[in-house]
Amino acid sequence: MTTLFIADLHLDPERPEITRLFGEFVDDEAHGADALYILGDLFESWVGDDDPSEAGVFVAERLKRLADAGVPVYFMHGNRDFMLGREYARRAGMTLLPDPTVIVLQGRPVLLMHGDLLCTGDVEYQRIRAQTRDPDWQAQMLAQPLPARLAFARQARASSQSRQGALREAGTMETITDVAPATVEETFVRYGVDTLIHGHTHRPAIHRLDVGGRACRRIVLGDWYEQGSVLRVPDEGEPELSAL
Numbered sequence: 001m002t003t004l005f006i007a008d009l010h011l012d013p014e015r016p017e018i019t020r021l022f023g024e025f026v027d028d029e030a031h032g033a034d035a036l037y038i039l040g041d042l043f044e045s046w047v048g049d050d051d052p053s054e055a056g057v058f059v060a061e062r063l064k065r066l067a068d069a070g071v072p073v074y075f076m077h078g079n080r081d082f083m084l085g086r087e088y089a090r091r092a093g094m095t096l097l098p099d100p101t102v103i104v105l106q107g108r109p110v111l112l113m114h115g116d117l118l119c120t121g122d123v124e125y126q127r128i129r130a131q132t133r134d135p136d137w138q139a140q141m142l143a144q145p146l147p148a149r150l151a152f153a154r155q156a157r158a159s160s161q162s163r164q165g166a167l168r169e170a171g172t173m174e175t176i177t178d179v180a181p182a183t184v185e186e187t188f189v190r191y192g193v194d195t196l197i198h199g200h201t202h203r204p205a206i207h208r209l210d211v212g213g214r215a216c217r218r219i220v221l222g223d224w225y226e227q228g229s230v231l232r233v234p235d236e237g238e239p240e241l242s243a244l
């Protein structure tokens with residue numbers, strides 16, 4: 001049996017082929033898994049559990065069927081779907097996880113994160129993250145009419161794309177939006193683990209590093225913009241990170 005990890009699907013009605021690919025993955029491989037962990041950015045945007053997105057309806061039906069078949073489904077918020085709430089999680093049969101979370105995998109503690117908390121070099125993003133995770137800010141946002149929230153999401157996406165373009169022009173995109181090595185080491189020390197699994201950066205790889213004389217590995221999940229990316233961790237043996 002295998003535990004599956006995915007992140008950064010960014011499902012959106014404008015990219016129906018990826019939503020279909022996710023449905024096929026859930027209906028096929030995921031039904032034979034020990035568990036499925038979704039480490040954030042399942043959706044391109046999420047403005048509340050009353051979001052009318054067709055992708056949201058499709059995903060909830062598929063995941064609920066998976067959970068009802070006996071495969072636990074766990075979800076951790078990302079920077080795009082941090083407003084996903086308990087009502088949608090109930091409809092989808094998902095268990096919400098805090099970021100970060102430690103689980104036991106292959107008999108050892110493993111740290112799970114979305115990954116954006118590791119990107120401390122991006123000071124502006126961390127400021128925005130702190131604001132949007134504030135319960136009062138979220139309550140004020142959810143009190144707005146649905147059209148206003150959808151308009152805010154469109155504006156936020158446009159601002160993000162504009163900022164990324166400016167970072168690319170300045171040649172700082174790769175460094176600012178990736179994890180900070182010192183923060184990664186501090187995280188390993190703080191949680192006392194030797195394996196960290198996260199997404200967010202869209203740079204899939206298995207990094208091996210030495211932290212205070214201890215062999216550690218940081219596994220980065222890939223995005224689903226062009227094809228699926230899945231981490232498969234068997235009950236015994238090495239994890240496999242690959243495209244679908």
